[in-house]
Amino acid sequence: MTELVGRSISELKKLLADKSVSAKEVLAAHVKHVQAHDSDIKAFTCLTEERAQKQAARVDELIAKGETLPPLAGIPVAIKDNICVADYPTTCSSRILENFIAPYEATVAQKLDQAGALFIGKTNMDEFAMGSSTENSAFKKTANPWDLSRVPGGSSGGSTAAVASGMAVVALGSDTGGSIRQPAAFCGVSGMKPTYGMVSRFGLVAFASSLDQIGPLARSVEDTAIALSVIAGHDKKDSTSIPEPFKHQGPRFEAALSSDPEKLMKGLRVGVITELVGEGIEPEIVSSIRAAAAIFEKLGAKVTDVSLPNSKFALPVYYLIATAEASANLARYDGVKYGLRETDGAAKDSILEMYKSTRSKGFGAEVKRRIMLGTYALSSGYYDAYYKKAQQVRRLIKNDFDSVFQNCDVLISPTSPTVAFKIGEKTDDPLSMYLSDIATIPANLAGLPGISIPAGLGKDKLPIGLQILGQVLSDEVVLKVAHAFQQSTDFHNRQFPGLATVG
């Protein structure tokens, strides 16, 4: 049979449309691939094969009737385990939600289902999306397909590793401070955080509501764009989703991707963020970003260096705002309404002791650290000094972006200061882990769209990510620039060494 693993959306859809393969066969090939490799990679927290079988049967029926196929017909998709898929667990890789079964479906999952996708499974993550390596999962550590002794990045590490290893064609992640883009960089795939409000968050378990955004991961920009078109659009169930200009249906981002990179880049103004191409960034990464800038210039773009002076405050601002919001959002896990209820050691009639033992047992160390930090930042007497000050500096960071975007269409930088690090290397040093997100966090604070795409191999022959940021609602421009880069280079075609030999 034709090799079905490692294909793009358009390749699979062509095979389905001309009846060379069925959706059931596409599914079977991917399930077999998961069975062969997930014991090493550990990307999935649960498989949703039963659901996928039904979805595949529906697609095969459409093919048999000769109907036009929806955009993701027969495409295997993995979903991060903080996004609800009805009747399956949504654990957020936390003990506190270990036995929680989602009673309803997230809007993004509904949209994927309507678009014909096949749900392969739910994916591992840092507990409640807090982390940069997926090591904070209460269940298991996901490995980077390029080198099993290294982390895939995080917090959407399971989704990203699933795509990089061919176990899914597309995956959904969530990005609060870099959780789609940083793992995309570490695993050599494309990952996009759309403009804040572009994609509905109904059915996404909240971490930091003013920053959280769902987005797609795939092996090419084209596939990322197709998936974003499916999930984007206003949703009346999410009051933070943008009502215009996508009121009735999502835009079709892939339609804007011409195959002529010069046409895409001509006249565009590209800014290189100087604060992110110097000290603290691995030298191979800096050279790759400079080389990318030269490629854009050759394609007809005008490239300049730009400065975001307040971005040096982004990390402390993020760790006050994100933790403050998390402390409020996670207050609901108290043993009463959701998941774990722990009465061990608690006096029978003391509800406070029940809360205490439930939360002590149910949350891992990083989640507890954040809840304490956030509660402190919000407490009376400290609120003005920490939380309010952080909000004010957030505005200054946003103002910096507004001013450079007067002369630039997109900004480029590394996605991460390092390539994928070893499992265990940073677990005892939260601060050095937090530094992983130094390049990605500013876009969340300002609500901007951003993508990470592969831009070369660095230390130990591991993937380097190029980050491209745009203004609010310029997601299409970001995708165009990213696509132009992929039309002129072949970094995205270098799959991890194992993929070619398995299937």
Ligand code: GLN
């Ligand atoms: N790594 C960052 C954190 O730990 C970002 C996480 C995310 O984007 N969900 O908070």
